Amino acid sequence: MKKLKRSIGAALLFANAAVATTLPAPNWHTFELDDGSMVELRLMGNSELHWYQNRDGNIIIQGDDGEWYFGQYQQQEQRGEIISTGVKLGAGVPAPEQSNVVSHPVILPAQRAFEPESASFNTRSLYERSQFTPEFVPTRRNQPLLVVQVSFTDAAMENNFTQRIFGQNQQSVRDYFLKNSNDLYTVVPARETSGVENDGVIDIVLPRNHPNCHSKTDPTCGRRLHDTIAAAYQALDNQFDLAPYDTDGNGSIKPSELSVMFVFAGFDRSFGDGNTPYIWPHRWAHSAVTLDGKTITDYCLFADKQGDHQSTMGVIAHELGHLMLGLPDLYAYEGDGSVGHWGLMGGGSWGRKAGDLYAGETPVNMLTWSKEFSGFIEPRVIDGEQAVTINTENDGGVIYLDDYLKRQGPRLYIENRRKQGYDRSILGEGLLMTSVNIDNPFNSAGPMQVQILQADGQDDLASGRGSDRGDVFPGSRNISTLSDDTNLSLRLATSGRATGASISNIQSTLQSGSFLFNKPVAQGKSAWITTLGRDNRYFETANNAIGFGVDVGPQEKRLMGFHFYAGQTAVANPVDYVLYRYPYRTTWRGVSVDVAARNELGRGQLPMDGGRVMLAQPHTLPVGSSLLVLELNNGQPEFTYSFMDSYLTNSGRKPQFEGSVSDYLTSGLRGTGGKQYPFAALLEDVALNPALNAQNDQFQIMEDTAAAMNLVSNDIAVPERYRIELGEKPRLGSWSNNRYVPNLNATGRDRFTYRIVGTQGEVSNYAEVTVNILPINDAPTFDLELNQPTLEMGSKIRLSAVRVNDVDSSRVTINWRQLSGPATHWNSVDTYSINIELRENIAVDQNIIFRAIISDNEGAKTEKDITIVAKSQAINLGGGDVSIEFGQSITLDLINGLASDNVSRIEILQYPIKGKAYIQDMKLIYEAPNSSDLPITESVKFKVVDQSGNEWESNYTISARNKSTLAKNTESDSDGGSMEFISLFAFLFLLMVRQTGSSNNMQLNLLQSVSFDHFYKRKL
The missing domain is CATH 2.60.40.10 (Immunoglobulins)
Structure with missing residues (x-):
């Protein structure tokens, strides 16, 4: 007898699951207004905050009365929202200025629907990935999939998804993944006894209404979805046996063992037509359900219909990419950045080839980055000097742009995209280059870590504009060369560091793409790395001493520098660091610290937001393990709970420890539990007979500030007497006598080269010096004004930031906080004003203190407080x-x-x-x-x-x-x-x-x- 039960600990799962959703469909919908006129609107945003937009870029929303109004974005206390301006949309009605998204951009919230922010993306699937070896072994895999089609009391299924999912000799989910994996990955129907036996599809009818929700803005939605799915399992229990799918015998079902997708009757909200009842397609984890003695939690959900037609396969393939393969979204959760139409995990799920009736009928192929992540392909490593050919079908190359970090560092994936197969809906043909810049967080508000290196240099995809022929090489602008020094520079993928690589003679045909490549092969460079994936970041506020058990192996290595990321505690001040080495001695709780054996390896300032630091003097690390400890001042170390780049390494999780500078010397450092601090120790082999060798240098200075720069401090075998010869001269300043002087008001990255010439005829190689000249960012200035001196119950007072000015930033944002006083309610009136009112009467006069925080787009901020006198209302009691x-x-x-x-x-x-x-x-x-x-x-x-x-x-x-x-x-x-x-x-x-x-x-x-x-x- 099969039994099903809900887990009493289901709530714990909510902290370990994350929602992954699809982008809104790129469709324009025609709506009729109450005056009889017609308007074209498109759904914008994401599942957390979305709105309609007309072709003039104005926000449009539908009111509770069913009418259409111009909308506006406002910050409501601690969150942003779209509200009505009260101006009804109609023929000839001018749009309010605040409705335009160009002049008043919408700040998208992070996509964390239904779940706490502590959750990381698909954590369990990513740790599964860490068990894969980086050595690619082609392995055929069958992926069982169960499709549950659910009808409700108020909504019945109208379509059958059997062929759309499992169809052969046609476009289907099965066909899509089979072709993208080069026949390695087959989606197979789960075994069941409903309807057509073992076709993988079960139809059920639930005696309840459709959940009709999608977002955490409805606090009941998560529970309604979980309850509905639990009821669905109850209904299918006698038609399906879950037990055989626990292939590893651990009592729980992983998506790789069996994936379950639900199709709810009703409509897809992401399609944008506004029909109800609806859901927004997503991949998530439901409350734990035990069926046949096995527990299952992971699922993805789709709708029966998009508008007047059956949901297309693109959105299904996208969400199954999350569920079955653990793939992350390749669009920014808090911004407009995306890989655009070039990949399934971006906007490519809505692909539409010639002859298709609807968006999403023909999703584009997966990017080579996604194929490598999924274990479908091992891109060819391109190095040295060679002529390279990339075939169109299931081929791809990768260039490692950092000699230390190699496959876990900045890199460039290259593939030839032509309008054939599932790529018949792409908008341009040529060599597509996808860059990975580890100095960019994954899917954050700023530039994305995985992004298309757009050949035309327009960077349209970063601002939410569409893909086009200018994205590929040679493309619409016939770009056939790429190097550190071309207008579109390879340095974009390395935060300005030189790569030494050059690509030329780029060509593309239907069968293949080709180019000439040159990059000197680096010898003896390596890195000890924790993780550099940097997804779902958090910042540690309690610990500012972070330790790493660095194992250099059987031969000693020279520590040349490190990679590390930290935020600033006080934005106006830099993050200072000191790096120490201790003997590596583990304890039951972490590591102990022997102060007497401590060696200081370097001290200085981290780059803004972290990144690479090269030590002034290399230090030799002995054979085996050493404890490296970074002490930070004014720094909050970045950490994550996931292992996004686990698919690139088979070394497993590296030893990491944490504590505070104030007490770790006596109490040692603790283990970090599930935390991962992104870090890399940059290593070089120790030469037995070192020859004169000049090493690259990096410096960071402030605008209009000269600095001492000893170029030879990290060079090898420098003779006692020598002189420095400059090769390429600096452009933004000058260097002489170990001192660099920037030009007046110059900012950005300067570079020059030098070599060492000894008095005995010794001559070194040319080394590159990079000088990052940081602009001195003036903080915004403003004043605060009240429209009246006091506030009483039943009245409102307007607080405004006036005379707002920032001399070097194009955009500022304002945040309001109440610091003290009786409870108030406040909301935005315009960009710089809020209305404040008392929530309840007060017995005596009190002071209310509000703070305005105005930040510019460079991170500088100014805070000002103002005191509002809240007057008690006279209470006319009887007597x-x-x-x-x-x-x-x-x-x-x-x-x-x-x-x-x-x-x-x-x-x-x-x-x-x-x-x-x-x-x-x-x-x-x-x-x-x-x-x-x-x-x-x-x-x-x-x-x-x-x-x-x-x-x-x-x-x-x-x-x-x-x-x-x-x-x-x-x-x-x-x-x-x-x-x-x-x-x-x-x-x-x-x-x-x-x-x-x-x-x-x-x-x-x-x-x-x-x-x-x-x-x-x-x-x-």
Whole structure:
């Protein structure tokens, strides 16, 4: 008997799974407006924040009333959102200026739907990848896939996906991966007994409504999806046996053992037509489900329809690339960058060849980078001097652009793309070059790590513009050469470092592409590397001493420098480092530190955001392992939980340790657990008889600041007496007598070459010196202004940043924070203004402090605080003097100045002695004694407490008298007719009130109470 259950620890899975989604379809949709006019709109953004856009670049959104409005991007407290401007879209209606995405760009949020930010991309799949060896062995693999087609009470499946997934001799998911893997990878149907037995497809109907959601902006969506999928497994349980797919016997099903894709009836939101019910296709992990004694969590989800047609195979292949192969998205999650239409994991999933009816019918081929990642191909390493031919079909080459880092460093993948097979929808033909720059984080807001080196140099793909014929070589501009010194430079892939490589005579035909290549072969250079994948980055704030157990192997090596990444704690200051070497001594918790055996290897400043540092003097590392410790000042070390480049190495995870500078010398360093700190030790073999050799140098200085530069400090076998000869002269400054002086206002990378000439005729090679001249970035300036001096409950105050100026940045961003004071609600009015209002009343005046932080695009920021005086609103509680007859009761108001829903409680602090008082329906009820020989006067004191704990106190003074006493008091003993007239008037007024009021209850306002009390006292 099969059994299925939900895991009670399912919540733990949410921290170990990440959503991977597809980009919106590049389709224009025609919508009819309420005035009868038609408009063309396209869905933009990503699954986390998306909007429609017209051809003029204006944001368009659909309101709750179903009408279309111009929208705008605003920062709402701590997040960004798209809101309506209130201006309805219509024929001839001008667009509000704030709706245009060019003048008011949208800042996309990181794509982390339904899950905590601590999760890393497909962590388990990436660690699976780390078990592969970098030596490529062609291996045929079958990938079982189960397709579950789900209908709901309010939505029924209309299409069958059997042929779209498993079809042979036609375009299908099976055919696509078979051809991209050169027949190594076959998607096969899972065994099941539903419908056509063992065709891999199960149809089920769930007695529930469609989830109809896609985003974490709906806090219930994640749970609805998980519950729906659990119900789907329950429904298919008797038609499918999960147990045989646990091939390694560990009790859980990995996607490589069995992948499961769900197709929900309804629509694909990423298609952009707005139909419901919908989902956004994605790959994720659901709550753990146990079926047939085996646990499964991973899945991907698609929709039955895109608009009026069946969902095309492109989006399915894209998400299955995530699920089955662990492939990452090749577009920026927080920006517009992408590999564009050139790869399945970018926008190529929406490929449309001539004759196709819909986008996505013909997804383009995978990039060579993705094929290598998937184990489909081993690109040929291109080095030395040679003529190179790259075949169009399942061929690719790679150039290692860094002699130390080699296959894990910056590199260039080259493939010949022609309009044939699945590439019939590409927009240009020629040699396509994909660069990997490890100094760029993976899929971040800035330049991407994996990106197309676009031949025309326009960099369209970085800003979200489309792929075109100018991206390939020779391409529309007939670019046939590429080197460090061409306009489009190979240095783009190395953050400016020289590669020594040159490519010339680039040609492309239908069958192959070709070029001439030259790069000197480096001897004796290597690196000890943790990881340089740099995906899903985090920054360590508690530890600033990071250690690495560097093993150089059976021969000693010279440490020439290192690669490391850290953010700045204070943006205005650099990250300082000191590098030490200690003996490597492990303990149960990490490593111990022998201070007496410490050697300082170097100190200085890290490049901005980290990167390569070359030591002033190389140091020899002994055979075996050494502990290298980086101590940082003003630095937050970068780390990740994943192993993105594990497919490039078979060395496994390297020993890494962490601690703080303040205590690690006494307590040692701890192991890092699952953290990986990107680091590389740059090594060279130790020559037995070293010859004179000049080494490349790198320096970093500030704009308009001269610096000492000893070029020979790291050179080998320098003679006692020598001179320096410059070859290529610097362009942005001058060097002489070990001092570099930059030209006035010069910034950027300068370079020159030199050689050493000894007095005995010794002559070295030419070495390259790179000088990175950092601009002095002036922080933005601004002032803060309020439109009124104080803020009260029920009113708004506008806070504006005015006179905003930045002399050297084209774009600034502003963030607002409330630092102290009572709770407020605030939202953007325009780019530099917010409206602020109190969330609730306050008992006493208080100060509210707001901070504005304006940052430029270079990272400099200015902070300013302003104090807002929040005024307490006068609370008009009940209270005062009232009179009443013996034997009667009176109902008195208590909370004139507070809304009843803001009252937490009301307490009587002082009860009457003679009468009775109690609280009923937030009013004070006083019951006078039945009789007394003399009038009585007593007080009732009470307290009102609001929901925030604010307290107010007041009291009523109540006089009770006999009815006869009140009657006698109408006869005045005073002299003078005028007083008798007043008394008579008051008596008549009392009679009128008694006749119109209740016989048992009397409500008198404060004015009446005071008047009658005055009359009574005069009679006494």
